[in-house]
Amino acid sequence: MLDLTQLRSFVAVEQMGSFTLAAERLGLGQSTVSQHIQRLEAELGRKLLARDTHRVVLTADGEALLGHARQILSIEGDVRQLFAGNSLRGSLRLGVSEDFVTSQLPDVLEEFVRSHPSVDLELTVALSGTLYEMQDNGDLDLVLAKRRLGDVRGTLVYREPLVWLARDPERIRRLESPLPLIAFPVPSVTRAIALEALRRQQMPWRIVCTCGSLSGLTAAARAGMGVLVQPRSMAPAGLMEIAPGWLPALEDVEFVLVPRKGADQLLVKALSEDILAKVRGPRSETLHLP
Known part of the structure; x- marks a missing residue:
């Protein structure tokens, strides 16, 4: 056995x-x-x-x-x-930011569903700003999303840098201004940070592609349309990080958990603990085999 x-x-x-x-x-x-x-x-x-x-x-x-x-x-x-006497039951409305879904969410959900099979999850995927608006309207019980530095809402999960990405950074660099930018629509956190950084450096830019889906933005960037901003650990395959010095530095973002007041606290606590235990931020790792 x-x-x-x-x-x-x-x-x-x-x-x-x-x-x-x-x-x-x-x-x-x-x-x-x-x-x-x-x-x-x-x-x-x-x-x-x-x-x-x-x-x-x-x-x-x-x-x-x-x-x-x-x-x-x-x-x-x-x-x-x-045979557990304290099995959790009920439904939980979870909102997750678009760029987090394809990275670490599947592992978290697999473990939670296995541990709490009587809990029904209603999953909403959207931009962080949209998720916060939905939660303020009472439509989401728990949000896992990005916040800007200095924002105090929620419990910090981890922090990481944003980076500029392109299929061929050298080709983009040789283009005449303005900088072609691929971005989420308003109220995207990464979009706001990128535009503020470009304005501070007085670098001309134009948004050549807008899409609410990361897969759509990734397709545009892989097609060579322009530059995309993403958290470093979530950089899509096929894109290269643009070396520092040419484009302005971007501030870090923080991923946080934000519960809604009035939500089922036992369900929120159980899923929050799972996320905090399993989600990991970027780190260097030496791989070892036994």
Whole structure:
């Protein structure tokens, strides 16, 4: 019989791409997680994990195991909840900023749904400013979004720098002014910061593409239409960071959790704790295999 603890470590390493981050997530030592993987590989007689240039990845045998491991852990969670006397129930309206959805949200939701299967989540994805407006109108119970430095609303999750991105920075630099800018519509936080920085440096600009979807903005940037501003850790593939010195420096942004007064505090607390425990800001990481 496969060991549930070993399977849990295996799934965590796959999700986090790192033994160190998986250990932090599980509240274990890195050596303990490494031992779990070694014992699981010994039990199955197969190598499950390997390392590429950036992160720990699954082998073909690891890919074959992953779906079954998740299913086993899901069944185990369902059984525990079935006999838990304090199982949370109800609905929670969660608002998440557009650029966060494709990065770390899937892992957070997977764990929360597994731990609280009787909670119904209503997910809204929008710009941070729009989410705050919706919450002020009573339409959202919990918001995970960006705030500007100096804003005191919410609980800080992490802080990171904004960067200028382009498919070919040198080609953009050779263009005659004004700077072609790709941006979210108002009330985007990143848009406001970028425009303020350009105005301070008195650099001419024009917005060549506006879209409320990050996938749309990314497509425009990959097509070479202009420059896009994003948090560094959320830079889309296919775009390069523009080196400092040519364009003005951008201030950092902070990702925060903001609960609504009057929302179900038990549900808000449970999801907030999951997010604070699992979401990680940008950091340098040395990858280690056991």
